[in-house]
Amino acid sequence: MTPDRAALVAHARATIARGSQSFAAASRLFDRPTRERAQLLYAWCRACDDIADGQVLGHGGGAVQDISAKLSRMRMLTAKALAGEATGDPAFDALGVVAAETGLPARYAHDLIDGFALDAQEWRPRSEQDLYLYCYHVAGTVGCMMAVVMGVSPDDRETLDRACDLGIAFQLANIARDIGEDNRVDRCYLPIEWLVEVDIPPGEHMKPPFRPRLAMLAKRLADRAAHYEASARTGARALPFRSAWAVLAAAGIYGDIAREVAARGTAAWDQRVSTARADKLGWVVTAAWQAARRDRLPVTARDGLWTRAG
Numbered sequence: 001m002t003p004d005r006a007a008l009v010a011h012a013r014a015t016i017a018r019g020s021q022s023f024a025a026a027s028r029l030f031d032r033p034t035r036e037r038a039q040l041l042y043a044w045c046r047a048c049d050d051i052a053d054g055q056v057l058g059h060g061g062g063a064v065q066d067i068s069a070k071l072s073r074m075r076m077l078t079a080k081a082l083a084g085e086a087t088g089d090p091a092f093d094a095l096g097v098v099a100a101e102t103g104l105p106a107r108y109a110h111d112l113i114d115g116f117a118l119d120a121q122e123w124r125p126r127s128e129q130d131l132y133l134y135c136y137h138v139a140g141t142v143g144c145m146m147a148v149v150m151g152v153s154p155d156d157r158e159t160l161d162r163a164c165d166l167g168i169a170f171q172l173a174n175i176a177r178d179i180g181e182d183n184r185v186d187r188c189y190l191p192i193e194w195l196v197e198v199d200i201p202p203g204e205h206m207k208p209p210f211r212p213r214l215a216m217l218a219k220r221l222a223d224r225a226a227h228y229e230a231s232a233r234t235g236a237r238a239l240p241f242r243s244a245w246a247v248l249a250a251a252g253i254y255g256d257i258a259r260e261v262a263a264r265g266t267a268a269w270d271q272r273v274s275t276a277r278a279d280k281l282g283w284v285v286t287a288a289w290q291a292a293r294r295d296r297l298p299v300t301a302r303d304g305l306w307t308r309a310g
Contacts, residue, residue, distance in 0.1 A: 003086055003093040009036050011090045012043035029246040029284070030150075037101060037149045040094035044081075045112070045142060047091030048074055052116035067120045075113055082106045104145060105154050112141040125191045132306035134189065135171040136164060140308060143167030143232075150243040162235020164308050166251060169228035173258035176221040179214065180206060180269035190217055211266040222262035229255045230300045237294050244294045249287035253280055 016023055016039055023042055027035050051070050077087045081096035082104075098104055115137030125131040147163035148154055175182075175189045182188060183206045195205060198213040205214050229251050236244040236251075256275050261268045290297065 003090070003097070005097055008040060008043075008090055008094045008097060012036075012039040012094050015043045015046055015091070025280075026246055026250055029242055029249060031240075031242050034150055034243060037098050038146065040098050041145055041149055043091045044078075044095035044098075044109075047089070048078075048113065048116060052120060071113065071117055071120060074116070075110070078109050078113065079106075082109060098145075098149060102148050102151075103154055104148050108141045108145045108148075111137055112145075115141070119187075122187075124188055127193050128191050129306065131175075131189065131191050132168060135168040135175075136306070136308050139167035139171035139174075140164035141167065143170075144308075147235075150239055150247075152238065156238070159235050159238045161302060161307065162232050162238075165228040165235070165302070165305065166232030166247065168306070169225045169232060169251070169258075170254045172221050172225035172228065173254050173261070176218045176225070176261040176268075177257055177273045179218065181272075190221075194220070206269070215265045215268060218268055219262040222258040225258040226255065227305060229258075230298070231302050231305060233297055234300045236291065237297050237299075239294070241291050241294075244291035245284075245287050247287075248290045248294075249280075249283045252283035252287060256283075 016027065027038050027042075030038055051074055052067070077089060077092040078095065080087050081092045082099050084096060084100060087093055087096070095109065099106070099109075115134065118134060118137060123134070125134055141164075143163040143166045144160050147160055152159045152163065154160075179188075179190070188203075188205065190205065192202075194217055195202070198217065200210045200213055204210055232251055233248065236247045239247060253275050256279060257273055260273045260275075264270075264273070
C-alpha cells in the first residue's frame with residue numbers, strides 16, 4: 001500500500017514539534033515544498049538517532065540492547081524506502097517520499113547510518129582528519145541531503161561540498177559545547193593526538209587542573225568551525241532566496257554557539273551554552289538581508305578544508 005503523503009507530512013511535523021523547536025522554527029523560512037521535504041527528512045533522521053541512542057524524540061537515552069540488530073534493521077528499512085517500497089514505518093516512508101521527489105543519492109543516508117555505527121562502537125577520533133570524517137558521517141551527510149531537498153542537483157559537487165561544510169561546522173560547535181555532557185557518558189570526540197599534544201591524560205580532560213588546556217582545544221574547535229561556516233556561507237550564493245535565508249540564519253545561530261564556548265574559556269561547561277531567543281531573531285533578520293544580496297556574499301576558497309569522498 002502506497003503511504004499517504006499528507007499523513008506522513010503531518011506525522012513529520014508533529015515529530016519536529018516535539019523533538020526540535022529550533023528546527024521547527026527554522027523550517028518556516030523555507031517555501032512550502034522545501035519545508036515539507038525538510039520535515040520529512042528530519043523525521044527519518046530523528047527516528048534513526050533515537051534508535052541508535054535509545055532515546056525518544058531526542059530525550060532520555062541509555063544503554064541500547066542489541067545495537068547491531070537495530071542498526072541492521074535501520075539499514076534494511078532505509079534501503080527499502082530508498083528503493084520506493086513501503087516500510088510500514090512513517091519515519092522511513094518519509095525518507096522514501098523525499099528520495100522519490102528529489103533524486104536523493106542513497107549514499108548519504110547510508111553514510112549517516114555509518115555515523116551511528118561509529119558511536120555504537122564507542123569509536124573515538126585519533127587525528128584531526130578522523131574528527132572531520134566523523135563530523136561528515138553524523139552531520140555533513142545531513143547538510144548534503146538538505147541541499148538536495150533545497151533543489152541542489154546531486155551532481156553539483158561544489159555546492160554539496162559547501163553544504164557538507166555547514167554540517168561539519170554545526171557538529172564542531174556541538175562537540176565544543178558538549179564536552180562535559182559527553183564525558184558523563186564516557187564519550188570524547190577530541191582527537192587523541194590533540195590531547196597528547198597538550199599533555200592531558202586519557203579520561204582526565206574535564207578535571208580542574210586541565211581546564212585551561214581544554215579551553216584551548218575548545219577554542220581550536222571553534223576556530224575550525226568558523227572556517228567551515230565561512231565556506232558554507234559561500235555555498236548559499238547558489239540557493240534560492242528562502243533556502244539561502246534559512247541556511248544563513250542557521251549558520252549564524254550555530255556559529256554563535258561555537259563563538260560563545262571559545263569566549264567563556266575555562267567556564268564553558270559550567271552552564272550549557274545556548275543562543276538566546278533575541279539573538280536567534282536577530283540572525284533571522286540579518287540572514288534575510290544577506291540572502292537578498294547573496295550574490296555579494298564573500299567567496300571563500302575551500303583550500304585546506306577536509307573534503308568528502310565521492
